[in-house]
Amino acid sequence: MNVARKLACAVVVAVCAVSLAANWLAPEGYAKQFRETPNAPPSHQHWLGTDDVGRDRFARVLYGTRISLLLAPAAALISTALAVLVGGLAGYLGGIWLRLARGFTDLFLSLPWLFLLITVRALLPLNVSPMVSVLITFFVLGVLGWAASARVLSTSADGLRNSDFILQARASGLHGPRLFFVHVLPNLKPVLYAQFWISIPVFILSEANLGILGLGVAEPMPSWGSLLRELEGLISFREEPWKLAPLLLLIVVMTSFQLLLSNEEVTA
């Protein structure tokens, strides 16, 4: 691992650790309103100032980071599982199943990701409790984000189907689910891990896009998307640079993810 990747790993671990310690670092929580000091600049009490209803921005950044960084991997897990179900199985079964799965994947890939995501999220209930909105947002990301991974997995599984060791396993009498779970799936692991890790930054950015458009996590619960929405009220960078803190943190974390994923994985 080179220095840049070590540094990136350290940044991601540090940000995760700090966000997990949000309860201790910001014990008053993300929803407490300091009504006497709305729109306050940074101070000893509020390191990143307060928002227009007096909520501590630093606390919101901590809790928002925690939500985004914990739930993006959960969404990535859903999408990777679906990719195995559609792409991996179809590649293993081959024939008509592979053609059907590729057609279905092509259908999803022929729609621009943002168009699909925004449309589907907007169609789902928006006036729900914050916790439900978090679950809906990341579930939608997981359910819609499988297509690209499924395409990669179907190609890999298709290649494995005709490999010597699978033919030998078949000749030995192995077939059906046992052959898939014992011999095919373990050999797909490297591709699966790569697809899982690639999906995480994609889902973090997608959630941020939804949040800025008002389709993400509902108030008062923070996420990177809802925190970035605050940029709408930004007058100028010079007068209120602290409002850019969530964006800068997002850039730092995303850059770290980019460095962590090797070139081969990113371009896969």
Added chain:
Amino acid sequence: MVSEKALLSKLSPEDMPATEVSQRKTLLWKIARHLGAMAALVLLGGLLSATLVRLAPGFDSDERELDPRLNAESVQALRQSRAGEHKIFSFYAGYLRGALHGDLGVSHALGQPVQALLSERWPVTLRVAGVGLLLAWLLGATLAFTACLWQRPIYEIFGTTVSGVFLCIPAAALALLSVILNKPGYLAVALIVFPKIYRYSRNMLAKAYALPHITAARARGLGEVRILAWHVLPIAGPQMIALAGITVSVALGASIPVEALCGLPGIGQLAWQAALSRDLPLLVNLTVLVTLVTLLANSGADVMNYVLRPHDA
């Protein structure tokens, strides 16, 4: 195993016309299959969006029903006007019948014919996404070629850093920043798309430059521009053309948050409004349109590759 090309080269001249006819037939069959697959995908895309809207919570509700000035008969008439949308397959069949005759239906939310809405808004999207895409290619390709031609670390670091930063900013945040800085929407689209162009182009060019015959050409004293034009571009070119097709879809997707947040009345903003108001006719038309444009862009790239390098197809 003997390749198909090797077999063709061994054929006698008398056999060639028959081979050409067979090749032409194969090509026509491929085109027909491709067009068939495209049509199927477009139709399925429309059906998928129609099904999603139909299943969406609150599909049945209509704000106009809350108008206290309307009497029971009017409310009933309103409900009756949407009754056809409840059975999704019959709605979709009706929509396709109308579309074949040039009738794309009427938007519930905006109360206007979809055709009129699309025709008045597409120039805005064409400008935002088109100019943005052009700028993105200018920036991305220039940076990638510069890094490859003058192989100095400074160009590489600059390109990677700038593209990396923009790759990490959500499309909607770039749209917001363009509003704050009072910059045009197409600039936001350009900055959303250019990092992808730079990264992929740079990778493709780097792979082409790493080939042994390029090293041999350089050792024989060929100039960098000549190497690029004669040896690198023929290898990386087809992939870059394919990338051009893909970036159309990316630019189209980026235009939704940009138009929605910058207040630009284009197709992206229309899609945003249609989704929020669960406007079935509008959303089905937009899905079909977006799918068609994406598939046409990708097919256009394939055709261009075939025209430029027919023997590789």
